Amino acid sequence: MEILLAAVVVLDSTLRLATPLILAALAGLFSERSGIIDIGLEGKMLGAAFAAGCVAAVTGSAWVGLTAAIAASVLLALLHGYACITHRGNQVVSGLAINILVSGLTAFLAVAWFAQGGRTPQLPDSARFLSMEWPGADVLDAVPIVGVVYGELLSGHNVIVYLTWLAVPAVALALYRTRFGLRLRAVGENPFAVDTAGVSVSGVRYRALVCAGVLCGLAGAYLALAQSAGFLRDMTAGKGYIALAALIFGNWRPVPAMLACLLFGCLDAVSIRLQGASLPGLGEVPVQLVQALPYVLTVVLLAGFVGRGVAPKAIGVPYTKEG
Amino acid sequence: MSVTAPDPVSGLPRWSVLGLLPGLNLLAAFAACGLIVLLAGEHPWQAVQVLVGGAFGSAEAVGYTLFYATSFIFTGLAVAVAFQCGLFNIGGEGQALIGGLGVALVCLHLDFLPFLLLLPVAIAAAALFGAAWAFVPAVLQARRGSHIVITTIMFNFIATSIMVYLLVNVMSPAGSMQPETRAFAEHARLPYVHEVAGALGWELPSSPLNVSLILALLCCAGVWLFVWHTRAGYRTRVVGANPAAAVFGGISPGAQVVVAMTLSGALAGCMSLNELMGVQHRLVLEFTGGFGFVGIAVALMGRGHPAGIVPAAVLFGALYQGGAELAFEIPAITRDMVVVIQGLVILFAGALEYMFVPALRPFLVRRAVD
Numbered sequence: 241m242e243i244l245l246a247a248v249v250v251l252d253s254t255l256r257l258a259t260p261l262i263l264a265a266l267a268g269l270f271s272e273r274s275g276i277i278d279i280g281l282e283g284k285m286l287g288a289a290f291a292a293g294c295v296a297a298v299t300g301s302a303w304v305g306l307t308a309a310i311a312a313s314v315l316l317a318l319l320h321g322y323a324c325i326t327h328r329g330n331q332v333v334s335g336l337a338i339n340i341l342v343s344g345l346t347a348f349l350a351v352a353w354f355a356q357g358g359r360t361p362q363l364p365d366s367a368r369f370l371s372m373e374w375p376g377a378d379v380l381d382a383v384p385i386v387g388v389v390y391g392e393l394l395s396g397h398n399v400i401v402y403l404t405w406l407a408v409p410a411v412a413l414a415l416y417r418t419r420f421g422l423r424l425r426a427v428g429e430n431p432f433a434v435d436t437a438g439v440s441v442s443g444v445r446y447r448a449l450v451c452a453g454v455l456c457g458l459a460g461a462y463l464a465l466a467q468s469a470g471f472l473r474d475m476t477a478g479k480g481y482i483a484l485a486a487l488i489f490g491n492w493r494p495v496p497a498m499l500a501c502l503l504f505g506c507l508d509a510v511s512i513r514l515q516g517a518s519l520p521g522l523g524e525v526p527v528q529l530v531q532a533l534p535y536v537l538t539v540v541l542l543a544g545f546v547g548r549g550v551a552p553k554a555i556g557v558p559y560t561k562e563g
Numbered sequence: 564m565s566v567t568a569p570d571p572v573s574g575l576p577r578w579s580v581l582g583l584l585p586g587l588n589l590l591a592a593f594a595a596c597g598l599i600v601l602l603a604g605e606h607p608w609q610a611v612q613v614l615v616g617g618a619f620g621s622a623e624a625v626g627y628t629l630f631y632a633t634s635f636i637f638t639g640l641a642v643a644v645a646f647q648c649g650l651f652n653i654g655g656e657g658q659a660l661i662g663g664l665g666v667a668l669v670c671l672h673l674d675f676l677p678f679l680l681l682l683p684v685a686i687a688a689a690a691l692f693g694a695a696w697a698f699v700p701a702v703l704q705a706r707r708g709s710h711i712v713i714t715t716i717m718f719n720f721i722a723t724s725i726m727v728y729l730l731v732n733v734m735s736p737a738g739s740m741q742p743e744t745r746a747f748a749e750h751a752r753l754p755y756v757h758e759v760a761g762a763l764g765w766e767l768p769s770s771p772l773n774v775s776l777i778l779a780l781l782c783c784a785g786v787w788l789f790v791w792h793t794r795a796g797y798r799t800r801v802v803g804a805n806p807a808a809a810v811f812g813g814i815s816p817g818a819q820v821v822v823a824m825t826l827s828g829a830l831a832g833c834m835s836l837n838e839l840m841g842v843q844h845r846l847v848l849e850f851t852g853g854f855g856f857v858g859i860a861v862a863l864m865g866r867g868h869p870a871g872i873v874p875a876a877v878l879f880g881a882l883y884q885g886g887a888e889l890a891f892e893i894p895a896i897t898r899d900m901v902v903v904i905q906g907l908v909i910l911f912a913g914a915l916e917y918m919f920v921p922a923l924r925p926f927l928v929r930r931a932v933d
Contacts, residue, residue, distance in 0.1 A: 330651075332651050332653075337913060338906070341903060341906025341910060345599065345899075348900055348903055349602065351895065351897045352604065478720060481717075484716075485717065528727045528728040535720045536717075539703070542703070543707045544708075551710070
């Protein structure tokens with residue numbers, strides 16, 4: 241029973257930790273499947289978290305904060321598009337520029353506007369997304385296993401977590417079952433064919449980036465409005481890169497990418513639980529090395545030692561219309 | 564994709580490509596920065612005055628500026644060498660960290676050697692450890708086709724985890740809670756420039772500027788010689804310019820990728836000499852301070868050439884030193900401003916490099932025809 245309880249606790253925090261990763265990985269899925277490398281997930285998330293923190297603090301509404309987060313993130317995505325699609329700039333350089341710019345700008349503006357050492361004011365509960373208890377959780381609590389699973393795992397998350405659960409099938413549907421999804425995938429594999437069919441390559445790519453912006457906005461809002469009570473300096477702490485790793489690990493597909501995010505979230509949850517603990521037979525587990533596992537796994541996968549990652553064919557290549 | 568984009572600057576006069584466009588891009592970056600200062604409710608011009616005064620106003624300030632510039636020359640050269648081969652090495656940060664591990668191991672465990680023997684060993688260790696950390700992504704790119712940008716990013720995080728683990732669990736002295744090693748012996752430290760100058764009878768105020776600046780300038784000369792005056796450097800540039808042509812000319816792109824990346828990693832690793840042997844005198848966490856990423860801005864601004872990288876590194880050194888002064892004088896403008904400028908420079912001089920070309924082309928080309 242105790243082991244079950246510990247497992248549920250780890251799974252529960254896995255879900256919480258994986259939520260921003262899943263959202264960001266789905267965002268990266270849109271840009272990268274359309275042929276645009278998206279190193280800038282980190283920056284978009286951080287910018288969104290900052291906008292969410294600022295606006296929620298000023299207006300006192302989590303929903304207005306969420307809207308601001310999405311707007312900020314979409315603007316950054318459009319900047320990426322302006323550099324990479326309109327001016328055919330280097331996509332890696334542009335993404336990196338956005339990450340560095342946002343990391344500096346958010347900390348700078350937070351100090352200049354709020355003078356609290358680089359954070360936005362602490363948000364009251366009314367301006368945050370709080371966990372929602374499902375009906376009947378307290379009644380079922382007495383039932384073994386079912387009660388724990390229902391009460392701890394399914395119930396008791398905030399609205400963005402549930403939105404994320406919906407987002408995965410929605411993105412998969414959009415990608416594989418809609419005209420836009422077909423064009424998006426085609427543009428990432430063979431933009432010339434799409435152009436010949438009379439569809440604007442730039443148009444599809446811009447729309448893909450806007451979708452990525454919206455999802456990163458959700459991820460950023462989750463960090464600032466749900467996980468914490470406000471924006472903190474560099475609060476994404478590399479989550480954008482882990483999401484990118486998960487996207488690659490999931491072979492640029494929605495469901496495998498989500499599973500990779502859950503795996504990486506689980507590693508994170510386990511390493512938090514293992515902090516300072518010592519396992520029988522193993523001694524103290526080096527937490528830092530557990531935290532490095534997502535990166536190591538991604539490198540191993542990329543090297544093709546386990547399976548083979550197949551990137552979209554036209555990724556990273558700016559499209560030049562002929563004639 | 565066999566179709567390559569046409570050169571956006573073809574037909575433009577050389578002076579405009581080398582002078583006007585980079586100048587305009589830089590101007591755009593600083594103009595955007597001025598707007599951001601306005602957003603924070605401060606006066607941009609006043610900020611510039613404090614910044615320039617803080618960076619160049621006294622001999623001590625210049626010493627600090629050049630101290631930062633030393634690190635940026637190393638990381639800038641590292642990015643530039645990889646660029647010449649068409650590679651984007653984002654891993655400077657991790658390579659510098661692991662290079663620092665090499666320096667610390669030598670300075671802690673071989674300090675029975677006299678300074679003159681210890682120094683070359685430490686330099687070799689910095690270069691070797693940094694090169695080794697770049698070697699793995701390079702081989703994975705050359706042999707297995709894994710994208711070097713992604714692998715070097717991952718290697719940055721892996722390096723950080725390893726260093727935290729080593730400093731917390733292995734290398735910190737027993738009983739110490741600080742994640743750092745014991746201090747290096749007196750003779751395992753690089754002499755400061757003001758000490759050297761003092762010994763020669765020239766009084767300079769003290770600053771962290773140390774003799775690794777000389778090594779940085781030697782590396783500039785070395786990179787210039789390698790890239791433009793050796794066969795290996797030529798092959799590197801051919802692979803960077805056109806891998807298909809390189810194969811046709813009997814050059815193996817994979818081998819050049821490995822050569823360029825290990826050299827790049829070695830240069831990034833040498834940055835740790837300035838920080839650890841020069842100033843910290845021990846191995847500390849996060850001594851790289853994001854300077855690996857500054858190297859990207861420096862290399863882009865210096866257009867991948869040592870003659871451009873040195874002034875670009877001094878400019879960023881001035882921004883770091885002047886930025887510290889600025890944060891002191893005008894508390895609303897923190898040092899994060901420098902990171903903002905860095906991002907804007909990478910954006911305008913890198914990703915939006917050709918933004919002004921369509922607008923300028925009619926003027927430039929007509930004049931050339933006249």
